Amino acid sequence: MRIVSQIIAISRARQLSxxxxxxxxxxxxxxxxxxxxxxxxxxxxxxxxxRSEFPHLYGTSPEQRYLPWGEGTDIGYSRARSDNPEISMRGIALWLAVAYHETKDSPHLKLQLQHRHLMRVLRELKEVHRSAEQPRPGNSLMGTAAAA
Known part of the structure; x- marks a missing residue:
């Protein structure tokens, strides 16, 4: 049974990669x-x-919850390939979220490596988001009022 789970984990890691x-x-x-x-x-x-009952199955229909992995990454991946920028962005976000939860506590080395790659991308996105939130000097109302 161990070898079967290893094969499943390796094939899943390849697909996610x-x-x-x-x-x-x-x-x-x-x-x-x-x-x-x-x-x-x-x-x-x-x-x-x-916040869902099974985070790694987020985006998966309830009837499919006994599969080895959910449909969330496949749904997110297909949306990410859309020509519509809004749908594409939401698909990428869904894919990243489901892949994060799916690989988070995996005992399999290949999936752990995938999780590290995901964490790097998530950290970069978080840094870009934080830097976009910070007011730039001269762009705020307080800065222009003080200069006047």
Missing amino acids: RQFREVERHIQNLPRRGRAQLGMLTLREIGQAS
């Missing part, structure tokens, strides 16, 4: 403002997923 490369390419092609917005959407999706 393949999807992750394309998702990451979409993220890199976003303008800075789009990445900041994506960071906010992704954090929101991760929060919503963590």
